[in-house]
Amino acid sequence: MDPCSHKIAKKRKSLMPFGLGETKPKHFRDMVGIIWKNRDNLPYAWKVLGKGVCDGCALGVAGFHDWTIKGVHLCMTRLNLLRLNTMPALDVRLLEDISQLKSMDNAQLRELGRLPFPMLREKGARGFRRITWEEAYQRLGSKLRGLDPRRFAFFLTSRGVTNEVYYMAQKAARFLGTNNVDNAARLCHAPSTAAMKATIGVAATTCSYKDWYGTDLVIFFGSNPANDQPVTTKYLHEAKELGTKVVLVNPYREPGMERYWVPSTLKSALFGTDIADYWFPVTTGGDIAFLSGVLRILIENNWVDQNFISKSTVGFEGLKAQVASLKFDDLERGAGLPRASMQEFAELIRDARTAVLVWSMGITQHLTGADAVQMILNLGLVKGFVGRDKCGLMPIRGHSSVQGGAEMGAYSTAFPGGKPINAANAGVLTKQYGFAIPDWPGLTAPKMVEACAKGDLDVLYCLGGNFLRTLPDPNYVGKALANVSLRVHQDIILTDQMFIEAKEAVLLLPAKTRYEQDDGGTETSTERRIMFSPELTRQVGVEIQNAWLTLESDRAQLETLEKSVASADENDRLVREEYRSGLATNLEVITGHNQLLSARLELERQKYQVKLDWIALKLAQGLLPESENSP
Numbered sequence: 363m364d365p366c367s368h369k370i371a372k373k374r375k376s377l378m379p380f381g382l383g384e385t386k387p388k389h390f391r392d393m394v395g396i397i398w399k400n401r402d403n404l405p406y407a408w409k410v411l412g413k414g415v416c417d418g419c420a421l422g423v424a425g426f427h428d429w430t431i432k433g434v435h436l437c438m439t440r441l442n443l444l445r446l447n448t449m450p451a452l453d454v455r456l457l458e459d460i461s462q463l464k465s466m467d468n469a470q471l472r473e474l475g476r477l478p479f480p481m482l483r484e485k486g487a488r489g490f491r492r493i494t495w496e497e498a499y500q501r502l503g504s505k506l507r508g509l510d511p512r513r514f515a516f517f518l519t520s521r522g523v524t525n526e527v528y529y530m531a532q533k534a535a536r537f538l539g540t541n542n543v544d545n546a547a548r549l550c551h552a553p554s555t556a557a558m559k560a561t562i563g564v565a566a567t568t569c570s571y572k573d574w575y576g577t578d579l580v581i582f583f584g585s586n587p588a589n590d591q592p593v594t595t596k597y598l599h600e601a602k603e604l605g606t607k608v609v610l611v612n613p614y615r616e617p618g619m620e621r622y623w624v625p626s627t628l629k630s631a632l633f634g635t636d637i638a639d640y641w642f643p644v645t646t647g648g649d650i651a652f653l654s655g656v657l658r659i660l661i662e663n664n665w666v667d668q669n670f671i672s673k674s675t676v677g678f679e680g681l682k683a684q685v686a687s688l689k690f691d692d693l694e695r696g697a698g699l700p701r702a703s704m705q706e707f708a709e710l711i712r713d714a715r716t717a718v719l720v721w722s723m724g725i726t727q728h729l730t731g732a733d734a735v736q737m738i739l740n741l742g743l744v745k746g747f748v749g750r751d752k753c754g755l756m757p758i759r760g761h762s763s764v765q766g767g768a769e770m771g772a773y774s775t776a777f778p779g780g781k782p783i784n785a786a787n788a789g790v791l792t793k794q795y796g797f798a799i800p801d802w803p804g805l806t807a808p809k810m811v812e813a814c815a816k817g818d819l820d821v822l823y824c825l826g827g828n829f830l831r832t833l834p835d836p837n838y839v840g841k842a843l844a845n846v847s848l849r850v851h852q853d854i855i856l857t858d859q860m861f862i863e864a865k866e867a868v869l870l871l872p873a874k875t876r877y878e879q880d881d882g883g884t885e886t887s888t889e890r891r892i893m894f895s896p897e898l899t900r901q902v903g904v905e906i907q908n909a910w911l912t913l914e915s916d917r918a919q920l921e922t923l924e925k926s927v928a929s930a931d932e933n934d935r936l937v938r939e940e941y942r943s944g945l946a947t948n949l950e951v952i953t954g955h956n957q958l959l960s961a962r963l964e965l966e967r968q969k970y971q972v973k974l975d976w977i978a979l980k981l982a983q984g985l986l987p988e989s990e991n992s993p
């Protein structure tokens with residue numbers, strides 16, 4: 363790299379095809395390994411790939427095709443997850459004494475197979491014993507009965523969980539009297555939600571991946587899509603052919619973002635694609651200082667879009683005064699980069715007519731994550747990189763279906779559709795659901811763990827996930843999880859958090875994969891496409907029942923819940939009939955709008971010919987206010 367510039371010098375390409383001799387994923391060799399691993403269930407594996415919506419990341423693909431590229435959309439992340447869908451049941455005798463299992467890591471535990479039966483471990487027992495579903499209901503029901511609804515909580519993770527499960531989970535939690543229901547979105551993009559909602563009124567991307575194609579710049583802040591959303595490299599390969607420049611703002615020069623061999627694109631598979639054009643190595647957590655310096659340069663030189671600022675924004679003078687008050691010495695120290703770097707970045711922005719700004723965990727998972735997101739939004743807004751083709755503000759999502767969790771209301775601080783939790787909204791929902799809805803905000807995921815540590819929770823129900831490995835300080839988390847009377851872990855595989863003793867008992871419940879879900883299910887992608895994944899029948903273990911019907915606290919309440927479940931099922935059935943009657947299996951829906959984007963979304967609506975879908979049905983029923991956006 364030229365020491366005066368952040369432009370990445372292109373290496374001479376090796377004449378060796380397929381990146382032989384380079385450090386890179388060995389896609390073709392690894393694919394053979396995947397076939398071998400799934401050899402006992404290859405027809406089902408093929409069905410999952412050919413018909414299912416990918417349970418990997420939130421880029422979104424149904425079968426082998428998406429809405430961005432013409433060719434095949436497939437990556438090793440998806441292939442590596444295949445075994446979760448094809449593996450047989452584990453031998454539950456292994457759970458009788460967990461001392462051996464405790465020395466295994468989560469990858470090894472996953473290899474043991476699918477959890478096929480409800481299992482219970484009482485305090486002091488060496489391991490779990492198999493129990494019936496009836497016993498499981500009894501155990502959980504008797505514990506919940508009469509319990510203060512502030513003393514139990516539900517957490518749902520995001521990989522594989524469908525919108526329907528999120529929706530029913532939040533409904534069941536609220537039926538039981540609590541808003542203590544949260545999902546994994548809290549741990550990744552909650553700062554994006556807060557900053558975006560406050561700034562532009564929409565808490566999700568303002569553009570689609572297609573806008574990467576031919577835009578002047580795609581800038582990745584604190585993200586590594588080559589690893590986390592691998593098929594983005596194919597999008598970027600194609601975007602670069604149209605002249606797009608790729609910029610990284612990241613402490614680490616991610617190798618996959620430097621050069622990538624896209625296996626399904628011949629030219630790239632043979633000789634690789636140089637992806638990033640510029641790399642700005644901010645120090646860890648230095649993004650706010652770096653962007654403040656960039657904004658100061660842009661504003662001082664009037665390299666901003668005054669027309670857009672005056673017509674579509676407020677508070678510009680405040681921002682101008684704020685950045686003008688900052689000293690470059692301080693900004694350089696904070697950013698870990700000199701003023702010249704900020705100048706170079708600002709000049710790239712100056713020269714760009716269009717740009718898409720993309721960010722993820724490297725930005726959000728900091729104490730000041732929401733402020734860093736705010737600075738990215740400020741950068742986009744001063745140049746009007748929103749509401750136009752080839753422009754956008756994109757918090758790129760990780761796990762599949764994480765986008766939908768909060769939108770469905772599995773969020774402790776919002777009702778379905780992002781409605782704030784207050785007495786008025788609780789009243790509306792009470793009428794619609796036919797049972798009382800609490801009007802107090804529930805515990806967020808980290809607060810649930812803190813409540814466990816303080817002894818404020820008696821039941822913690824986790825659907826998937828692993829707090830031990832996703833939150834900082836595993837020692838603290840482990841002690842907190844041990845301080846709950848009853849923990850329920852519903853999952854398809856074993857994870858090490860299940861082996862932490864609880865004060866009374868740990869209950870393991872098996873689950874269906876998204877492909878096994880009765881009548882299929884939907885997922886919302888990063889760009890808020892809603893994709894339908896049909897049921898691909900498979901049975902592992904005894905019949906795995908609908909978890910959200912197991913929360914019996916008394917008969918009368920259960921009957922009320924069953925009625926509401928029935929009506930939700932009826933809605934889903936109607937929608938799916940629409941799907942099957944030829945509307946398409948992959949519906950494209952843009953939900954949410956605000957003043958800035960309404961014109962663009964209207965165009966999108968026409969372009970994609972928005973169809974009635976599950977969300978739209980809820981909108982029509984008034985469950986999701988169309989004027990509000992997801993949390």
Ligand code: SF4
Pocket residue numbers: 416417418419420421422423435436437438439440590591592593594
């Ligand atoms: S990029 Fe994401 S959505 Fe696409 S196949 Fe890979 S894991 Fe699935």
